[in-house]
Amino acid sequence: MPGRGTVAACALGTLIVAVRMNLKWTRQPWFWGAVAGVAAINVLLIVYIPWPNRDFTYVIVAPFGFADYFLIVGCLRAVSKIAGTKGSPEAGSDA
Numbered sequence: 584m585p586g587r588g589t590v591a592a593c594a595l596g597t598l599i600v601a602v603r604m605n606l607k608w609t610r611q612p613w614f615w616g617a618v619a620g621v622a623a624i625n626v627l628l629i630v631y632i633p634w635p636n637r638d639f640t641y642v643i644v645a646p647f648g649f650a651d652y653f654l655i656v657g658c659l660r661a662v663s664k665i666a667g668t669k670g671s672p673e674a675g676s677d678a
Contacts, residue, residue: 587629589639593648594625601655608663617662621655 598621608614 584634586634586637586639589641589644590634590647591629593641593644594629594651597648597651598622598625598655601652601659605656605659608659611666613662613666614659617659621658625651 598618602609602618605614
C-alpha cells in the first residue's frame with residue numbers, strides 16, 4: 584500500500600515539525616497529551632480512510648500536510664489556552 588505509506592510519512596513529518604516548532608511547551612504534561620491525541624487521530628484517519636493503492640508523490644500529499652500542520656498547531660494553542668499557559672513556558676510550571 585504505497586499510497587497509505589506516503590500519507591503516513593507526511594503525517595509523521597508534519598507532527599514532528601509541529602512539535603519541534605513548539606518546543607517551549609515540552610515540559611508541560613498537557614502538551615504531550617495533546618500530541619498523543621493528535622497522533623492517535625492521525626493514525627485512525629490513515630487506517631480507516633480507503634486510500635488508493637498507488638504511489639502518491641509528496642506534491643500531491645503536501646496540501647494535506649499543510650492542513651494537518653495548521654490543525655495540530657490550532658489544537659496545541661487551544662489546549663494551551665485551556666491549561667492557562669498562554670505561550671510562556673514558565674506560566675504553567677508553578678505546580
